[in-house]
Amino acid sequence: MVMNTEQIEHFVMRYLESMECQVMEKTPVYVTVKLSEQADRALTNRPYYWGFVDRTGAEPETMRFTFVFDPAKLPPERGPVSYVTAPAGQPPASGGTNQPDGGQDSIMGRYFGVAPAFTGGGGGIGRIPRENVHYGSPRLESMMRAAAEQGRFIALFDQGYAEHRPISRGPKRSLAYEPWLMLNLKVEFACDLKREEIHSLGISLYNGAIQEEFMEQLQQRDMSPKLPNHVHTVPSRFTVDQGILLIEDHLNELLKDIDLTWAIEASERLEEELDLLDAYYIPLLKQEQEQEAARAAQEAAPAVVPTIINKPPSSLIPPEDKEQLKESEQEQTESSVPMSIQEQYNMRRKELEWQFEPRIEIHLINAALVHLPHEQS
Structure with missing residues (x-):
């Protein structure tokens, strides 16, 4: 965007x-x-x-x-x-x-x-x-x-309702505000293509009611982080953790009704890519297995006396040089061993699965504890 x-x-x-x-x-x-x-x-x-x-x-x-x-x-x-303007007719200072x-x-x-x-x-x-x-x-x-x-986590109060409503006298002078938990979530439908949706869900921590497009409703209100005068908050019947779980359940129900054509098509493309991968690597894997079998048979044959390479006695090598020599030999051994065909195949298969496999990811954008007028006030 x-x-x-x-x-x-x-x-x-x-x-x-x-x-x-x-x-x-x-x-x-x-x-x-x-x-x-x-x-x-x-x-x-x-x-x-x-x-x-x-x-x-x-x-x-x-x-x-x-x-x-x-x-x-x-x-x-x-x-x-x-900083200082010279009077008219006089030159400025040096x-x-x-x-x-x-x-x-x-x-x-x-x-x-x-x-x-x-x-x-x-x-x-x-x-x-x-x-x-x-x-x-x-x-x-x-x-x-x-x-x-x-602005990832904020607390807001509705200012307009308290300011424009006439304050009555008596025991109901203070207005009741109930707490709402708002979660703005980004839902990603990911495969080799990606689509994103923004869901703003709010749940009343007083009665458990859930409303969609909650952010759009708040944008029509005068919200402020300051508590208005003559306002009190009603106690919560649900904890924040319980509210999050209820919102997750509600979002899962919404996602059950989405069109899964994109996921089916992505799975088909994944199968095509895996078929191409197998067509290329399976002959190489068979060839590698045959080479390993021949190598194993060769190792089972009588051993050949190796050529002796004269090296300085270890007693003449300083301790710090021994460590460097050992590390150098280990690095040469690791770098000289190429990746096997099987390892290449496994790595490439994981890459294709990560790229094409359909999945739904949910990320939290921000959250807010919002206090709105209580319906019974």
């Missing part, structure tokens, strides 16, 4: 907003942001700097970036930033662009390059580094990797 420019922009903005980055400038072509501490740690690869901050407790200075979605429409880059007072730099600025106006990257002080964000770019891959790692 290839993402277009609009999809990439949508993903990047959602990621930056979820990481609470400060958007400084936003256009249809690019976005300039000041990264949050969490995003800076995940994206900028500055372990020494963040190690220094963690050890000393210093105030961190996060980096700024301009992420470009459409480089062809990007306006020309502006000139360098001047040296061209005025530089900030060195006495204002902190220790971190001198040793780590984090001055108050420095934003990281090339181009000098005051320049915000630009990065083209397109499908396959390193920056987009790092964002996707960070999102996959940090």
